[in-house]
Amino acid sequence: MQNKSFIKDKKLNTSILIKNNYASHFIKNISKKKEKVFCVVDSKVKKYLNLNKEKNIKIISIQCGEKVKTLASYKYLAEKLIKNNINRKSTIIAIGGGTLGDLVGFVASTVLRGLEFYLIPSTLLSQVDSSIGGKNGINTIYGKNLLGTFYQPKKVLIDISILKSLPQKEIRAGYAEIIKHALINDYSFFCWLEKNSNKLIDLNKSILEKAIYKSIMIKIFYVRKDEKEILMSKNSRAMLNFGHTIGHAIESHYNYKKFNHGEAISIGMITEAKISNNLGLLSSKELERIIIHFKNCRLKIYDKILKDKLLIKKITKDKKNFFNNINFSLIDKIGSSIFYKKLDKNKVYKILQNI
Ligand SMILES: NC(=O)c1ccc[n+]([C@@H]2O[C@H](COP(=O)([O-])OP(=O)(O)OC[C@H]3O[C@@H](n4cnc5c(N)ncnc54)[C@H](O)[C@@H]3O)[C@@H](O)[C@H]2O)c1
Ligand SMILES: [Zn+2]
Structure with a gap:
């Protein structure tokens, strides 16, 4: 473990960056190194990001909440990415609360058998808990989180300025x-x-x-x-x-x-x-x-x-x-x-x- 704002974990092959007012820069920096970046974003958070001009960023906005953690959403998102020609060199960035992160993590770990993925948690719950540890998943009619994988994001950005709008x-x-x-x-x-x-x-x-x-x-x-x-x-x-x-x-x-x-x-x-x-x-x-x-x-x-x-x-x-x-x-x-x-x-x- 290193200093307060950057936690790198070699064993888990992931790192956590804690930095304020940084989400848009973080995404732009990733996009500079990549041919194509897919940002899957909670529709309530989208307005806080300033990304529309970036040519190689495809934004997919989703209405979130527990109801998004379903097989239907999994199918929708996976097929949307494939339709938009996602490939092994693409990157997925999830910007939202725990429900979006759990869904996108599961999609990222399975589409093309696993793609590079980043998390920008936008709720307090997701910043202190769900974005850390690499668990993802969706619900079934039999109970919560019964379908999912362990899949570590490459990096997690914790930006507390995103929390201002949180009820x-x-x-x-x-x-x-x-x-x-x-x-x-x-x-x-x-x-x-x-x-x-x-x-x-x-x-x-x-x-x-x-x-x-x-x-x-x-x-x-x-x-x-x-x-x-x-x-x-x-x-x-x-x-x-x-x-x-x-x-x-x-x-x-x-x-x-x-x-x-x-x-x-x-x-x-x-x-x-x-x-x-x-x-x-x-x-x-x-x-x-x-x-x-x-x-x-x-x-x-x-x-x-x-x-x-x-x-x-x-x-x-x-x-x-x-x-x-x-x-x-x-x-x-x-x-x-x-x-x-x-x-x-x-x-x-x-x-x-x-x-
Ligand atoms: N994977 C894990 O290890 C793990 C750990 C703990 C919890 N979880 C899961 O996390 C989920 C709960 O996450 P959550 O509490 O973040 O719920 P959530 O994703 O449903 O977000 C709560 C609400 O806040 C809205 N929202 C998100 N960011 C916002 C922002 N910045 N401003 C205004 N509104 C915003 C969302 O649209 C939603 O309506 C549960 O499904 C739980 O099972 C997973
Ligand atoms: Zn919990």
Whole structure:
């Protein structure tokens, strides 16, 4: 790892550049070295980029949100690129939130068996989480992210000036993933967030930069240890899934309409913290402290579906599970997580009835 604004990871063959007001320059610089660049951009972000004059840049604008992560969008985008004569020397740049990045990453890794690709995440959530680590994917009717690959972008540009237009609801969603990183890995970061969350949510530049950098480093720690999520230990990449077993089930149950990803995993984290407490892993005092912080930041903590049998059905479809038992990434302290294997689904149902 090098200095604060440039993180190069030789093992993963990717790098992350943190630089403000740089997105348009970054794209133009890439286009100077390439015959053809395909920029796939979230339609809400397109207006902030100044690219129309570049001859070798083809812009494809897409309306984003969870509904874009489908086989239909995959087909649309892959065929559009092929129709426009994409070739092995072309480059794809995705500029958008986590939904666009997940879709474009999957397309980039499969069209012509894999093309050079760059990411410019445009939501807080995608800057602190989804753009890092090389996972991509789309949803199926059976659940979230069930089709996808591991494929590292050549470079990720984090430009926080893009966040100015982001609605508060989406900033909170990104904040949820930041807290997740603190909860699973770093007690002092959690204490710092308790003090600074309001400034962060108001997009205070230095606070935001520190939180983004810290989050990225925690995520990279797990990705380096376990890029393909094979381990079933404390160092497993699956630790980053804290709150997501329940969160993904909630999102999928409501067909991605009632909650955005960050809201669903906020409810998921509190619920999984309660499960940790019920299993005797997390103390009631620490559980209470986490709940207070979530309430202070106006993050969601509960939904009535938690007590419904239908949710258990969804939970058993999670990628971490084998043979009908449920594997959870739980926390045993603030800042410390464990891989909890083979929890019986009836037991999970019982715990959920009492939370
Ligand atoms: N691949 C991974 O490792 C990983 C990790 C975490 C989350 N994810 C995925 O990320 C997705 C959520 O990402 P997200 O929260 O970025 O959602 P998103 O892409 O749907 O973006 C949220 C909303 O903000 C809009 N938007 C994007 N940038 C904007 C900007 N700068 N200004 C104004 N509006 C803007 C989008 O159009 C959308 O309406 C989920 O599908 C989740 O599964 C993936
Ligand atoms: Zn997430």
